[in-house]
Amino acid sequence: MISQTHPRYAPDLMAGQVALVTGSGSGMGRATALEMAGCGARLALFARRSEPLEETAEMIRARGGDAFVVPGDTRDEDTIEAAMLKIKDHYGQLDVLVNNAGGQYIAAARDITNKGFEAVIRNNLIGSWQMTRAAADHFMFERGGSVVFVTAISARTALTGFTHTVAARAGVTGMMKTLAAEWGEYGIRLNCVAPGTIKTDALGRYPITSEQWQMLNRSVLNRMGTAEDISGMIIYLASRLGGFITGEDVYVDGGETLHLGHDARDMINPELFEQRKRGDGKE
Numbered sequence: 001m002i003s004q005t006h007p008r009y010a011p012d013l014m015a016g017q018v019a020l021v022t023g024s025g026s027g028m029g030r031a032t033a034l035e036m037a038g039c040g041a042r043l044a045l046f047a048r049r050s051e052p053l054e055e056t057a058e059m060i061r062a063r064g065g066d067a068f069v070v071p072g073d074t075r076d077e078d079t080i081e082a083a084m085l086k087i088k089d090h091y092g093q094l095d096v097l098v099n100n101a102g103g104q105y106i107a108a109a110r111d112i113t114n115k116g117f118e119a120v121i122r123n124n125l126i127g128s129w130q131m132t133r134a135a136a137d138h139f140m141f142e143r144g145g146s147v148v149f150v151t152a153i154s155a156r157t158a159l160t161g162f163t164h165t166v167a168a169r170a171g172v173t174g175m176m177k178t179l180a181a182e183w184g185e186y187g188i189r190l191n192c193v194a195p196g197t198i199k200t201d202a203l204g205r206y207p208i209t210s211e212q213w214q215m216l217n218r219s220v221l222n223r224m225g226t227a228e229d230i231s232g233m234i235i236y237l238a239s240r241l242g243g244f245i246t247g248e249d250v251y252v253d254g255g256e257t258l259h260l261g262h263d264a265r266d267m268i269n270p271e272l273f274e275q276r277k278r279g280d281g282k283e
């Protein structure tokens with residue numbers, strides 16, 4: 001059994017299960033893969049670059065877990081098909097799919113070309129559809145399963161600079177709900193986790209500093225989220241803990257989408273409110 005320093009879930013929560021996590025070479029995908037392995041799941045790790053996936057696999061194996069690297073691109077049907085066949089050959093089953101891979105570039109809506117819009121839709125909506133369809137065809141129509149999509153705080157709020165990805169993520173949510181309704185009869189549960197602003201290396205791709213990210217983040221908990229804030233919810237939904245939950249869209253955003261119509265917190269307690277600027281809220 002894998003050794004965990006501070007386990008949040010039982011070490012046998014996902015024993016006997018195989019989970020495929022896309023984008024598991026970094027950030028939330030890696031955190032999810034590591035914690036799922038800590039819950040007894042055997043992991044298939046999928047992304048375009050092998051090296052970061054191998055690093056995740058090594059981390060899992062070093063703790064006594066089981067991980068298998070299947071490189072591929074969620075936009076490329078051939079690599080998805082190849083990955084499913086490799087998983088069948090290696091593990092013989094797939095119980096959980098986490099569609100975490102994704103990304104976009106920031107641009108004002110007026111500067112997004114049709115080609116650029118389509119590229120982001122392909123990366124975040126079509127890619128998730130293709131993975132889900134393939135996992136269902138190869139494994140889940142026969143023996144059920146659970147699918148979790150990582151989206152963004154999109155359907156509930158506007159996100160300036162991200163029109164293309166908001167459209168894609170809201171599309172994922174609608175797709176997830178409809179699939180949940182159609183595929184319940186096969187024992188397939190599908191849910192979304194919508195992260196707020198989460199401190200991962202990926203934020204470094206954007207042209208602002210970590211201090212500016214902190215200011216941009218509107219979490220009422222006075223801190224940015226962590227990859228583990230997200231992996232905990234993914235595992236809850238993917239495992240038997242979420243066994244009666246399907247078609248749900250869970251926001252893990254520290255209250256970022258509460259939409260404070262009138263934010264008077266600085267008038268109520270200016271000292272406490274200053275914490276927001278320093279970003280030293282309690283985890």
Ligand SMILES: CCC/C=C/C(=O)SCCNC(=O)CCNC(=O)[C@H](O)C(C)(C)COP(=O)([O-])OP(=O)([O-])OC[C@H]1O[C@@H](n2cnc3c(N)ncnc32)[C@H](O)[C@@H]1OP(=O)([O-])[O-]
Pocket residue numbers: 102103104105106107113115116117119120123152159196197202203205
């Ligand atoms: C609060 C929210 C916080 C969110 C955090 C995260 O998500 S963290 C996760 C962060 N992770 C990531 O963000 C992941 C990294 N991001 C990506 O991989 C890309 O954003 C991608 C998904 C578009 C790549 O798809 P692809 O390989 O299919 O694309 P391609 O390279 O072939 O380009 C196609 C067209 O798209 C356009 N266009 C593309 N880039 C830019 C740009 N920088 N600038 C302007 N435009 C751009 C351009 O029109 C281009 O056509 P052109 O002008 O070349 O003829």
Ligand SMILES: NC(=O)C1=CN([C@@H]2O[C@H](COP(=O)(O)OP(=O)(O)OC[C@H]3O[C@@H](n4cnc5c(N)ncnc54)[C@H](OP(=O)(O)O)[C@@H]3O)[C@@H](O)[C@H]2O)C=CC1
Pocket residue numbers: 022023024025026027028029046047048049050052072073074075100101102103104123127150151152153195196197198199200201202203
């Ligand atoms: N960090 C944040 O604040 C937020 C992030 N998100 C979303 O959450 C998810 C995880 O984010 P985070 O961990 O921060 O970001 P990362 O960029 O660290 O992780 C995304 C991973 O997806 C993989 N990936 C991207 N495109 C593809 C593709 N076409 N096929 C296969 N793999 C792909 C990348 O690996 P490789 O390049 O090797 O393929 C990368 O490891 C992403 O979908 C992100 O957009 C949503 C809201 C907020």
